Amino acid sequence: MSALVTKDQTVAPDDLYQALVDAHEGLADGESRQLNARLILLLANHIGELAVFQEAARRARASVLRDRPDE
Amino acid sequence: MAQIFKHTVFPFSAPPELLGGRVGTVPVCVIGAGPVGLATAIDLAARGVRVVLVDDDETVSHGSRLICISKRTLEIFDRLGAGAGFAEKGVVWNKGRLFFGEDEVYSFDLLKEEGHQWPAFVNIQQYYAEDFLVHAAERLPNLDIRWKSAVVAVGPASEYVRLSVETPEGRYDLDADYVVACDGASSFVRRVLGLEFQGRAFQDRFLITDVTMQAEFPSERWFWFEPPFHEGQSALLHKQPDSVWRIDLQLDQSANPDVEILEENVRPRIERMLDADAEFEINWISLYTFRCRRLQRFTEGRIFFAGDSAHQVSPFGARGGNGGVQDADNLAWKLAAVLKGEAPAALLASYDAERIPASDENILHSSRSTDFMTPKSQAVRDIRDATLALARDYGFARRMVNSGRLSLPAVLDGSPLNTPDTETFAGSMRPGAAALDAPMVAPDGTDWLLHQLGTDFTALLYLADASDALPNGWPNALPAIVKPLIAAPMLGDDGPNAYVFGDTEGHVQTRYDLMPGTVYLIRPDQHVAARTRSFSMVWLENALARALGNVGDRA
Numbered sequence: 001m002s003a004l005v006t007k008d009q010t011v012a013p014d015d016l017y018q019a020l021v022d023a024h025e026g027l028a029d030g031e032s033r034q035l036n037a038r039l040i041l042l043l044a045n046h047i048g049e050l051a052v053f054q055e056a057a058r059r060a061r062a063s064v065l066r067d068r069p070d071e
Numbered sequence: 072m073a074q075i076f077k078h079t080v081f082p083f084s085a086p087p088e089l090l091g092g093r094v095g096t097v098p099v100c101v102i103g104a105g106p107v108g109l110a111t112a113i114d115l116a117a118r119g120v121r122v123v124l125v126d127d128d129e130t131v132s133h134g135s136r137l138i139c140i141s142k143r144t145l146e147i148f149d150r151l152g153a154g155a156g157f158a159e160k161g162v163v164w165n166k167g168r169l170f171f172g173e174d175e176v177y178s179f180d181l182l183k184e185e186g187h188q189w190p191a192f193v194n195i196q197q198y199y200a201e202d203f204l205v206h207a208a209e210r211l212p213n214l215d216i217r218w219k220s221a222v223v224a225v226g227p228a229s230e231y232v233r234l235s236v237e238t239p240e241g242r243y244d245l246d247a248d249y250v251v252a253c254d255g256a257s258s259f260v261r262r263v264l265g266l267e268f269q270g271r272a273f274q275d276r277f278l279i280t281d282v283t284m285q286a287e288f289p290s291e292r293w294f295w296f297e298p299p300f301h302e303g304q305s306a307l308l309h310k311q312p313d314s315v316w317r318i319d320l321q322l323d324q325s326a327n328p329d330v331e332i333l334e335e336n337v338r339p340r341i342e343r344m345l346d347a348d349a350e351f352e353i354n355w356i357s358l359y360t361f362r363c364r365r366l367q368r369f370t371e372g373r374i375f376f377a378g379d380s381a382h383q384v385s386p387f388g389a390r391g392g393n394g395g396v397q398d399a400d401n402l403a404w405k406l407a408a409v410l411k412g413e414a415p416a417a418l419l420a421s422y423d424a425e426r427i428p429a430s431d432e433n434i435l436h437s438s439r440s441t442d443f444m445t446p447k448s449q450a451v452r453d454i455r456d457a458t459l460a461l462a463r464d465y466g467f468a469r470r471m472v473n474s475g476r477l478s479l480p481a482v483l484d485g486s487p488l489n490t491p492d493t494e495t496f497a498g499s500m501r502p503g504a505a506a507l508d509a510p511m512v513a514p515d516g517t518d519w520l521l522h523q524l525g526t527d528f529t530a531l532l533y534l535a536d537a538s539d540a541l542p543n544g545w546p547n548a549l550p551a552i553v554k555p556l557i558a559a560p561m562l563g564d565d566g567p568n569a570y571v572f573g574d575t576e577g578h579v580q581t582r583y584d585l586m587p588g589t590v591y592l593i594r595p596d597q598h599v600a601a602r603t604r605s606f607s608m609v610w611l612e613n614a615l616a617r618a619l620g621n622v623g624d625r626a
Contacts, residue, residue, distance in 0.1 A: 013467070014476070021442065067460060
């Protein structure tokens with residue numbers, strides 16, 4: 001079983017960012033949210049391993065919670 | 072406002088055309104004495120071409136304007152005899168820091184590799200850069216700089232271009248075989264020819280300010296996304312000589328430029344950034360919207376556009392001025408070779424073939440940097456902010472953060488002047504690349520490879536030992552415009568091999584992937600034209616012919 005790859009393996013980071021931005025071109029906010037959700041599902045299927053996806057979700061969630069203002 | 076640099080006023084003096092009332096003739100007239108026009112004129116004159124350089128002003132740049140001078144530009148200015156001032160006065164910086172909100176996201180060190188004469192960047196105000204170039208220009212007797220001389224008409228070109236020049240003492244006509252329009256973003260020549268820019272305009276405004284202060288900030292590039300002192304926007308801080316600091320503040324699209332540019336409104340923004348009690352003086356304020364665009368062609372018959380008159384980019388990445396100086400570097404030797412009869416006029420077509428792709432690369436990078444700073448929708452802002460947030464922990468996200476991809480010399484891939492490789496080479500010195508510098512030890516001390524390259528072409532040969540036999544015909548049968556240059560691991564003995572340079576640190580061998588007998592042909596603008604591991608005079612003649620614009624091989 002493989003683990004989530006977090007080391008940098010992006011060949012062309014600016015092209016990747018641009019591709020992500022281009023995917024949202026001309027979409028309304030609701031459509032953009034749907035695009036993100038559908039993109040995640042497609043990529044999750046591509047990964048094909050639940051544990052890897054769960055590790056990515058855990059890390060993303062931790063990063064978001066880190067920025068939650070103190071109560 | 073504070074004034075540290077003393078602007079010399081260059082006197083107008085009446086040219087012979089006004090005194091004699093006749094039409095002047097000149098091989099090349101360069102219009103505009105900014106960094107690009109000065110570099111073009113100096114390069115041409117140093118190659119023996121008589122040049123008239125006209126400028127409508129009587130002094131160097133008033134504002135600090137372009138401040139980040141790249142390594143390649145420094146090498147070009149050094150070749151033009153203007154390098155010393157940059158080494159003495161410029162602020163060297165290698166480190167950049169990037170902040171998101173209150174957090175430092177990461178810092179980077181620009182490649183700090185041993186064995187280069189020049190650093191990745193120095194910061195210096197444009198007026199210093201122009202001042203150093205003017206001094207270099209004044210040493211050239213065949214370069215006639217005419218201040219207070221505005222081109223007001225451009226005649227149709229056939230055998231020459233007739234320019235009308237307006238001066239304080241009247242108007243005269245000047246016929247030039249070739250004209251290089253370096254007259255900036257609002258180029259008169261471009262407008263009078265009715266040429267349009269194609270590309271994008273960005274709506275966001277950027278407030279560019281120079282302040283003088285005694286500050287503790289190090290000589291680093293600091294960039295903020297959404298800093299606490301300038302909410303929702305970006306900010307950039309750069310050090311210049313004379314305790315001057317460049318501060319760029321992004322403003323939103325609704326900002327009123329007439330209001331924002333007033334010092335009374337700029338001052339509180341700077342105070343929030345520094346400290347309420349910080350003491351500083353504002354030297355210069357400017358407000359821009361950025362454009363990333365270019366002319367469809369940089370050549371119109373006998374007229375060439377170089378620098379901002381040909382293409383404009385946003386400043387993130389320092390690609391405007393540095394790209395323009397590479398235009399000058401590319402064009403000058405070609406014009407000189409054609410005017411001296413060393414190359415066919417077809418060589419001039421390679422200016423567009425080489426510099427348009429280079430300009431597109433600059434436009435792509437600076438557009439993407441500006442896009443990263445100015446998200447166009449909430450969804451894109453979310454992606455941008457997520458990238459910045461993840462960049463705190465993940466290297467892959469750090470590489471996607473884009474506050475400017477800093478100018479590197481264009482590799483002229485696909486140029487018709489290149490001879491494609493037929494053998495295998497490691498490293499980055501492929502045909503079209505700007506030659507990398509490296510130490511070269513001469514009998515009288517250490518020098519630099521770029522200093523040893525010829526005014527015209529150079530054939531660089533590598534030997535295993537300084538006493539090894541030279542290839543057939545070397546050096547006596549080499550064409551006159553090719554300077555032979557030989558490197559070997561150790562310095563040659565006194566005597567017959569005294570002209571062999573020592574690559575004692577091995578940087579030349581590594582950077583060029585040299586093996587005994589390898590030869591590089593390097594162009595007058597220090598770009599690699601061709602390379603081989605199986606040298607012959609026929610190979611050299613073919614590669615040289617191609618690099619001079621003769622289509623295909625002669626053989």
